[in-house]
Each structure stands twice: as C-alpha cells, then as structure tokens.
Amino acid sequence: xxxxxxxxxxxxxxxxxxxxxxxxxxxxxxxxxxxxxxxxxxxxxxxxxxxxxxxxxxxxxxxxxxxxxxxxxxxxxxxxxxxxxxxxxxxxxxxxxxxxxxxxxxxxxxxxxxxxxxxxxxxxxxxxxxxxxxxxxxxxxxxxxxxxxxxxxxxxxxxxxxxxxxxxxxxxxxxxxxxxxxxxxxxxxxxxxxxxxxxxxxxxxxxxxxxxxxxxxxxxxxxxxx
Amino acid sequence: xxxxxxxxxxxxxxxxxxxxxxxxxxxxxxxxxxxxxxxxxxxxxxxxxxxxxxxxxxxxxxxxxxxxxxxxxxxxxxxxxxxxxxxxxxxxxxxxxxxxxxxxxxxxxxxxxxxxxxxxxxxxxxxxxxxxxxxxxxxxxxxxxxxxxxxxxxxxxxxxxxxxxxxxxxxxxxxxxxxxxxxxxxxxxxxxxxxxxxxxxxxxxxxxxxxxxxxxxxxxxxxxxx
Numbered sequence: 001x002x003x004x005x006x007x008x009x010x011x012x013x014x015x016x017x018x019x020x021x022x023x024x025x026x027x028x029x030x031x032x033x034x035x036x037x038x039x040x041x042x043x044x045x046x047x048x049x050x051x052x053x054x055x056x057x058x059x060x061x062x063x064x065x066x067x068x069x070x071x072x073x074x075x076x077x078x079x080x081x082x083x084x085x086x087x088x089x090x091x092x093x094x095x096x097x098x099x100x101x102x103x104x105x106x107x108x109x110x111x112x113x114x115x116x117x118x119x120x121x122x123x124x125x126x127x128x129x130x131x132x133x134x135x136x137x138x139x140x141x142x143x144x145x146x147x148x149x150x151x152x153x154x155x156x157x158x159x160x161x162x163x164x165x166x167x168x169x170x171x172x173x174x175x176x177x178x179x180x181x182x183x184x185x186x187x188x189x190x191x192x193x194x195x196x197x198x199x200x201x202x203x204x205x206x207x208x209x210x211x212x213x214x215x216x217x218x219x220x221x222x223x224x225x226x
Numbered sequence: 227x228x229x230x231x232x233x234x235x236x237x238x239x240x241x242x243x244x245x246x247x248x249x250x251x252x253x254x255x256x257x258x259x260x261x262x263x264x265x266x267x268x269x270x271x272x273x274x275x276x277x278x279x280x281x282x283x284x285x286x287x288x289x290x291x292x293x294x295x296x297x298x299x300x301x302x303x304x305x306x307x308x309x310x311x312x313x314x315x316x317x318x319x320x321x322x323x324x325x326x327x328x329x330x331x332x333x334x335x336x337x338x339x340x341x342x343x344x345x346x347x348x349x350x351x352x353x354x355x356x357x358x359x360x361x362x363x364x365x366x367x368x369x370x371x372x373x374x375x376x377x378x379x380x381x382x383x384x385x386x387x388x389x390x391x392x393x394x395x396x397x398x399x400x401x402x403x404x405x406x407x408x409x410x411x412x413x414x415x416x417x418x419x420x421x422x423x424x425x426x427x428x429x430x431x432x433x434x435x436x437x438x439x440x441x442x443x444x445x446x447x448x449x450x451x452x
Contacts (some may be wrong), residue, residue, distance in 0.1 A: 049326060049359060058315070061315060063315070063318045063322070064322055065321070065322055065325055067321075067325075068318050068321045068322050068325070069318070071317070071318065071321065072314055072315070072317070072318040075314035075317065076314040076315075088298055088301035088302040089284070089287060089289070089298070089302075091297070091298070091301065092289045092294050092295070092297065092298040095291075095293075095294045095297065096289075096290055096291055096294050099291060099293075099294070100275060133275060
C-alpha cells in the first residue's frame with residue numbers, strides 16, 4: 001500500500017507540475033495545503049534545507065524541488081507513458097530547458113511582474129528576450145518535446161495560466177500575438193488537456209491573491225526608496 | 227566512430243566534473259580550451275543561450291550545463307558503473323543535493339571568497355552554514371552516495387581543491403578540522419582516486435589566476451563604493 005502525500009500551496013505554479021504529473025500517472029495521493037506565512041512543523045521537518053513546498057512524501061520519505069519530484073514520479077511510476085524521452089540526448093535537452101525555465105524565464109517574468117514604473121519598463125525587455133528563446137523551441141512542434149505531451153510541457157505549463165494572471169493584475173501583456181504565435185498556439189493545446197484544465201486553481205482567487213502580492217511588493221519597494 | 231569534444235576553461239571546477247566523468251567512463255575525447263575574455267565562435271554557436279562552458283560536443287551535437295552533461299554521460303555510456311544509483315529515491319536525493327551545491331554551496335563560498343573586510347566577515351557565516359549541511363550528508367559514509375564513489379562526489383569534488391586555493395589566495399579558511407571532520411576525511415579519500423588526482427589544473431597556475439581574479443573583484447568593489 002503506497003502512501004503518497006503532496007504538501008503544496010494552493011496557488012503556486014511549481015505545485016501544479018507535480019499535481020499534473022501525479023494525475024497523469026494515475027497515482028492516488030492526499031493533498032496537504034500549506035500556508036507559507038505559517039509553515040507547519042511537517043514542512044520544516046521534511047524540507048529543512050529550503051523550507052519550501054512542493055514536497056512529495058512517499059511512504060514517509062520526503063522528496064523536494066519540483067523538477068526533482070517530476071523525475072522521481074517519472075522513474076517510480078514507470079509503467080505508464082514516460083514524461084522524459086528515452087534517448088539520452090533528448091533527455092539532456094529536456095533537462096537543459098527545464099533548468100532554463102526555472103533559472104531564467106520564470107524569475108525574469110516574475111521580476112517584470114512585481115516591479116513598477118521605470119523599473120518595470122526595464123525588466124520587461126529581459127523577460128521578453130527569455131520568452132523569445134522559449135518561442136523558438138516550439139518551432140514546428142505541437143508540444144515542447146515534439147508530437148506528444150511530455151516533461152517540458154509540465155515545466156513550462158505555468159505560462160499557460162500565470163501570464164494571464166500577471167496581465168490582469170500587473171498590467172503587463174507579454175504574450176503579444178505577433179511576437180509569440182507559437183507559445184499562444186501551444187498554450188491552447190496545453191490548456192485543452194483534461195488533467196491540466198481540471199486542476200488550475202480558481203481564477204478569481206488567483207486574481208485576488210496576486211493583486212495582494214503585487215501591492216505588497218510595491219509598498220515594500222516604495223518604503224525602501226523613500 | 228564517436229566524436230567527442232569538450233569545450234572548457236583550464237581552471238573552472240565545473241569543467242573538472244565532466245573531465246572526471248569522461249575519464250571514468252573511458253571515453254576518448256578532444257579538449258578545446260576556451261578563453262572567456264575572448265569567446266570562440268564555436269562556443270557562441272554551441273551555447274547561444276548561456277555563452278558558457280563546459281560544453282560537450284557529441285557527434286556534432288552540443289550538450290550544455292555541467293549537471294546535464296554528467297547525466298548525459300552516465301546514460302549514454304552506460305555499460306560501465308553508473309554514477310547515479312538505480313533506485314529512484316536515491317537518484318532524487320542525488321539530484322536534490324547536486325542542485326543544492328550549484329545553487330547554494332558554491333555561490334555562497336565564492337561570495338565569501340571574493341569579498342573583503344566587513345562584507346567578507348558577513349559572507350563567511352552563510353558559507354559555513356551551507357558547508358555544515360554538506361558535512362551532515364557525509365555522516366557514516368565514505369562517499370556522498372555511501373560506500374562507493376558516484377555522482378555527488380563528482381558534483382562536490384571542487385571542494386577538495388578549490389577551498390584550499392581560496393584559503394591561499396583569499397585568506398579564508400573554511401574547512402576547520404573541528405567543524406568539518408567528515409568533509410576533510412572525504413576530501414582525502416576523494417583526492418586519492420587516480421582520475422581525480424591526475425586531472426587537477428596546475429596548482430601554481432591556479433593560485434596565480436585566482437589571485438588575479440580576487441584583485442579584480444576587489445578593485446571593482448572599491449571603485450563602486452567610492
């Protein structure tokens with residue numbers, strides 16, 4: 001009898017990767033929602049190094065870092081379709097772009113989102129340049145790995161929802177049709193996948209949450225520059 | 227006929243991981259030394275995203291990011307002993323700590339090394355705290371993975387040489403015997419492995435290079451605070 005628990009926040013895109021992965025593999029699991037303003041003793045016990053979620057607890061053993069969790073799920077429940085391709089070169093390519101997303105795309109977009117005024121204008125350029133590189137990766141492909149859905153779609157999946165949230169609450173429209181036609185096409189294709197469609201956090205709740213977060217960043221920035 | 231080329235600098239610890247990995251697997255390869263002050267057109271062509279080395283070129287296809295390259299080598303030349311363990315949970319653990327080294331240990335140690343004065347004093351604490359976490363990982367083990375040499379030893383291998391270089395050129399002694407007995411024991415064990423021992427860059431050249439680099443950082447910092 002497998003015991004699988006996912007510790008997550010309700011709103012983080014990093015948790016969604018793991019949710020999609022578990023559901024795609026058909027793994028039964030229990031969700032524990034964490035409040036990062038008041039972290040549980042379990043969270044601190046299971047991820048003492050980073051004190052972050054998502055954490056996957058499998059038969060009592062914690063696995064941390066969402067990309068590490070994705071590969072774990074893919075290797076541990078390996079009887080259904082694999083997320084990563086079989087070919088070592090294709091696997092290396094997938095790992096390269098996953099790291100690029102986490103180290104560069106997501107942080108640069110987030111920086112553009114939470115800043116304002118001149119600082120925001122300066123942050124938008126680098127964010128768009130990272131997204132240009134993502135756009136190129138989709139040339140001639142339905143999904144990031146080619147014809148079928150896989151690892152990198154889970155990794156880049158946040159783009160399909162959160163850029164819209166950032167637009168609604170932060171006033172930055174990054175995905176213009178003429179610059180990012182392939183990301184926008186992929187976004188529709190990705191969003192149509194049942195397991196994706198069915199597991200987004202509630203839209204209105206996300207809007208309210210990110211509005212609050214942006215206000216918080218802005219008031220902190222204003223205080224620091226006074 | 228396999229064509230394998232490694233683009234690297236002569237002094238970077240990230241390149242050494244790949245050197246050790248290729249030699250341990252018995253892969254014949256050609257080395258191309260890059261000068262980062264004057265990057266070759268090949269470097270820019272093969273790693274346009276990061277414009278960094280190491281790059282492994284295998285039959286004309288580039289693979290970038292040293293951890294990605296390590297996993298590629300392990301999967302592509304898989305008839306000799308594997309670097310990563312077979313068990314998915316042990317693999318996840320190895321990937322977690324590799325990321326921890328690259329995201330936290332190495333940057334915090336480097337920050338302590340290149341800073342000076344009060345700034346250096348403030349940077350040493352966080353670096354020691356990261357190393358404390360590494361120290362704990364070695365409890366009851368000969369190597370990071372347990373009884374035998376593996377993936378994480380390649381990843382943490384830089385510690386065995388570069389902390390000494392930092393001490394000689396930056397005046398910071400991080401690995402005190404009473405605080406880090408296990409890292410120091412591992413360091414001796416690791417340094418005895420022939421492929422490791424035989425492939426360190428020349429000690430005097432490293433000292434000269436890092437002395438120059440530290441001077442450069444300090445003069446830049448001094449100019450910025452004038």
